[in-house]
Amino acid sequence: MSDEEEIILSELNDDELVDQMFDDLYDGLKEEIEEATNILLERGWEPYDILTRALVGGMTVVGADFRDGILFVPEVLLAANAMKGGMAILKPLLAETGAPQIGKMVIGTVKGDIHDIGKNLVGMMMEGAGFEVIDIGINNAVESYMETLEAEQPDILGMSALLTTTMPYMKVVIDHLVTTGKRDDYIVLVGGAPLNEEFGKAIGADAYCRDAAVAVETAKEMMSRKHNQMSA
Amino acid sequence: MTDFTDQQLTEEGLAPAASKGRILLIACGALAREIVDLKKVNGWDHMELQCLPAIYHIHPQKIPDAVRDVVTREKNNFDTIFVVYADCGTGGILKSLCAELGVEMIAGPHCYSFFEGNERFAEVSADEITTFYLTDFLVRQFDAFVWRPMGLDRHPELRDMYFGNYEKLVYQAQKEDQALIDKAKDCAERLGLAFEYRFTGYGDLETSLESVSKSNA
Numbered sequence: 001m002s003d004e005e006e007i008i009l010s011e012l013n014d015d016e017l018v019d020q021m022f023d024d025l026y027d028g029l030k031e032e033i034e035e036a037t038n039i040l041l042e043r044g045w046e047p048y049d050i051l052t053r054a055l056v057g058g059m060t061v062v063g064a065d066f067r068d069g070i071l072f073v074p075e076v077l078l079a080a081n082a083m084k085g086g087m088a089i090l091k092p093l094l095a096e097t098g099a100p101q102i103g104k105m106v107i108g109t110v111k112g113d114i115h116d117i118g119k120n121l122v123g124m125m126m127e128g129a130g131f132e133v134i135d136i137g138i139n140n141a142v143e144s145y146m147e148t149l150e151a152e153q154p155d156i157l158g159m160s161a162l163l164t165t166t167m168p169y170m171k172v173v174i175d176h177l178v179t180t181g182k183r184d185d186y187i188v189l190v191g192g193a194p195l196n197e198e199f200g201k202a203i204g205a206d207a208y209c210r211d212a213a214v215a216v217e218t219a220k221e222m223m224s225r226k227h228n229q230m231s232a
Numbered sequence: 233m234t235d236f237t238d239q240q241l242t243e244e245g246l247a248p249a250a251s252k253g254r255i256l257l258i259a260c261g262a263l264a265r266e267i268v269d270l271k272k273v274n275g276w277d278h279m280e281l282q283c284l285p286a287i288y289h290i291h292p293q294k295i296p297d298a299v300r301d302v303v304t305r306e307k308n309n310f311d312t313i314f315v316v317y318a319d320c321g322t323g324g325i326l327k328s329l330c331a332e333l334g335v336e337m338i339a340g341p342h343c344y345s346f347f348e349g350n351e352r353f354a355e356v357s358a359d360e361i362t363t364f365y366l367t368d369f370l371v372r373q374f375d376a377f378v379w380r381p382m383g384l385d386r387h388p389e390l391r392d393m394y395f396g397n398y399e400k401l402v403y404q405a406q407k408e409d410q411a412l413i414d415k416a417k418d419c420a421e422r423l424g425l426a427f428e429y430r431f432t433g434y435g436d437l438e439t440s441l442e443s444v445s446k447s448n449a
C-alpha cells in the first residue's frame with residue numbers, strides 16, 4: 001500500500017510547513033528537517049524564529065511525550081538527530097545575526113562515566129533555548145571542570161552521570177567549588193538516570209533536572225531569578 | 233532441571249514454591265537460574281525464591297516499589313527476607329528502602345560487580361569505564377534487553393550514539409558454555425566492540441547467600 005500522497009515541503013505555506021516540521025521531528029526525519037529549515041530561510045525567516053518556533057517547538061512535543069511514556073529513548077534520539085541537522089544549518093547564522101542569548105552553560109559528564117546521550121540532548125535543547133553551551137564531553141575530573149569554568153565564566157555548570165557508581169563524583173566537584181569559594185558563582189544543575197531530587201539536594205546542587213526539557217525550564221527560571229537579584 | 237523459561241523470568245518473574253518458610257529471597261529474574269543452581273548444589277532447602285520480572289533491569293525505577301510490595305506481603309510468612317538486588321540503577325533508593333523495611337540486601341552497585349566480586353570489581357572498574365558487560369542471562373536475552381529496547385532492530389544507525397564511547401564487551405560467564413561464548417562474541421560484533429571472555433562463576437552472589445543461609449540455618 002503506497003497510497004499516501006507525497007508531501008512536497010516547498011509547496012506548503014509557512015504554518016503548514018512548521019506543522020510538518022513538528023511531525024518530521026517527531027518521526028526523526030533529518031533530511032526533511034534540513035530541507036524545511038532551508039526553505040524557511042529562503043522565505044526570509046530569521047534563524048532564531050526557525051529555531052524557536054519550528055525546532056524547539058517540535059522538540060518540546062517530543063520531550064512531553066517522552067515524559068508521558070508515549071515515546072521512548074530511540075525515538076527521542078532520532079528526533080534529536082533530526083533537530084541536530086537543522087541546528088547545523090542555523091548555528092552559524094545565529095552567530096551572525098546576534099540572536100538573543102539568555103546565558104552561558106558549561107556541561108560535561110563526570111569522571112569515570114562515558115555516557116553522553118542525556119548530556120548531548122540537554123546541550124542541544126539549551127542551545128535551542130538561547131544559551132551558549134560549552135560541552136566538555138565525558139569522563140571529566142574536577143580539574144577539567146574548574147579549568148573550563150575559569151576560562152569560560154559561565155552562569156551555569158551542568159553535570160551528568162548515568163551510573164550509580166559515578167554520580168557521587170558530582171559532590172566532589174561541588175565540594176571543590178565550596179572550598180575554593182566559588183560555589184556561589186555558578187548555578188549548578190545535575191541530571192542522569194539514577195539521580196533524583198533528594199540526591200541533588202544532598203550534594204548541594206541548585207537543582208536536579210529529570211530531563212532535557214526540565215533542564216531548560218530550570219535554567220531559564222534560575223537565570224531570571226539571578227537577574228532579578230542583581231537588579232534588586 | 234528448572235521448569236521456567238527466560239521469557240517468563242523476563243516478563244513475570246518467579247513465584248516461591250512455598251508460601252511460608254524460614255528465608256525468602258527476593259531477586260531479579262535475571263538471577264533465577266543461578267540462585268536455583270546454588271540452592272540445589274548447597275542443599276539450601278530452607279530458602280524460597282521469589283523473582284521479580286527481569287525486565288526491571290532496564291526500568292530500575294520499578295524495582296523499589298516491587299520489592300516493597302513483596303516484603304510487605306511476605307514479612308509475616310518468613311523469618312528472614314533477603315533482597316538479591318544490588319543498587320541496580322536505583323540511585324540509593326533501594327538501599328534506603330531496605331533499611332526502612334528492616335531487610336538486608338546484597339552489596340554492590342550491580343550484578344556485574346558482585347559476580348566479579350565487589351572488591352575486585354572496584355579495583356578494575358576505574359580502568360574499564362569503556363567496557364560494556366553481559367552476564368549469562370543477558371547474553372541469552374541480548375535482543376530482549378539490549379538490541380530491541382534500544383531500537384537497534386529498527387534503527388541500527390543509532391548504535392554509535394549509544395556505544396560510540398565504548399571499546400570492549402566483557403562477557404562475565406557464570407557457567408562454562410561454548411554456545412554462550414559464541415553468542416557473546418556475536419553480540420560484541422553487532423555492537424562494534426572488542427570482545428573479552430571472563431569466567432566469574434557466581435562470585436559474591438554465592439558467598440552472600442551462604443551467609444544468609446547460615447544466619448537462619
